[in-house]
Amino acid sequence: MAVRLRYLFPAVLAAAAFAVPAANAGLIGNLLGGNCPSTGTTVFAPWQDFASYYLAPNGSFENGATGWSLSGGANVVSGNEPFLPTGTHSLALPSGSTATSPVVCLGPNQLFVRMFAADSAGTDSGLRVRVVWYGLLNQVLGISDFATLAHGGPWLPSAKISSSGGLQVPLLPILGSTSARVQVTPLGAGSRWLIDDLYIDPWVNRIG
Numbered sequence: 001m002a003v004r005l006r007y008l009f010p011a012v013l014a015a016a017a018f019a020v021p022a023a024n025a026g027l028i029g030n031l032l033g034g035n036c037p038s039t040g041t042t043v044f045a046p047w048q049d050f051a052s053y054y055l056a057p058n059g060s061f062e063n064g065a066t067g068w069s070l071s072g073g074a075n076v077v078s079g080n081e082p083f084l085p086t087g088t089h090s091l092a093l094p095s096g097s098t099a100t101s102p103v104v105c106l107g108p109n110q111l112f113v114r115m116f117a118a119d120s121a122g123t124d125s126g127l128r129v130r131v132v133w134y135g136l137l138n139q140v141l142g143i144s145d146f147a148t149l150a151h152g153g154p155w156l157p158s159a160k161i162s163s164s165g166g167l168q169v170p171l172l173p174i175l176g177s178t179s180a181r182v183q184v185t186p187l188g189a190g191s192r193w194l195i196d197d198l199y200i201d202p203w204v205n206r207i208g
Contacts, residue, residue, distance in 0.1 A: 036105040036202050043084065043199060044114060047157050051201050053114060055086075056182070057102040059198035062087040067102030069181075074099045081116035081155050081196040090196035093186050095124060100132065101182040104200050112162045112201040113146065113182055118155040123190030126151045129161050130183040148187065155194075 040052030058067045061076045074097035080088050091099055117127060127149040135141045147161045182200075186193045 040201065040203070044157055046083075049114070049160065051112065052203065053112075053199035053201045056104045056198040056200050059101070059115075060086040060196060061089040061091050069100040070097070072097035077194070079194070081118070083116065083155070083157070084197060086197050090194045093127070093184065093191060093193040093195065095186055095189050095191040097191075098183060098185045101198060103134070103179055103181055105179060105202050112160050113199070114160060114201075115158050115198045116155060116196045117149055117158050117193065118153065119151045119191065119193045120154050122151045122192040124151045124186050124193070125188035126186075127193050127195075128185045128187055130185070132181045132183055134179055134181070
């Protein structure tokens with residue numbers, strides 16, 4: 001699936017590369033890939049995907065909405081996806097809502113995002129999945145439309161939501177696409193979307 005990127009290059013980024021407050025040290029570490037796990041688990045093997053994934057921070061919603069930015073009525077509810085014993089909660093996304101994940105580590109060349117999702121009896125137009133790329137000082141460098149999940153289905157793992165790579169900023173490679181947030185938004189009226197267990201594959205060398 002083609003990825004549409006919108007690049008934003010504020011002039012302040014050049015100066016930020018050389019003078020960064022201590023409060024942003026964690027973000028810089030993410031951008032450099034220092035927080036990427038070294039290994040993962042093959043959680044989607046039952047669906048013939050043998051790549052390794054790691055669970056995004058609070059990706060199973062067992063700590064409520066901690067780390068997530070929710071709007072428009074998105075909220076954590078009781079009820080887990082039925083495939084993995086990861087807890088007892090999921091995220092409900094009514095029409096007009098948006099949910100943005102905590103910062104996740106994404107590799108600079110090939111990345112995949114998968115989750116479990118349901119929209120049983122939903123009459124909306126699908127669930128849009130985006131990735132928001134961040135640079136120094138929490139500035140948005142670009143937004144990628146990754147996919148739109150089909151509406152109206154029961155709990156299932158999403159397809160491999162992929163990109164051929166992230167954002168490489170000319171002259172400032174430190175601001176590469178190794179840190180981002182995943183954003184999900186139901187499209188149109190009649191949404192009954194639930195999502196659970198957001199997984200990330202940040203590794204370049206994949207199986208399958």
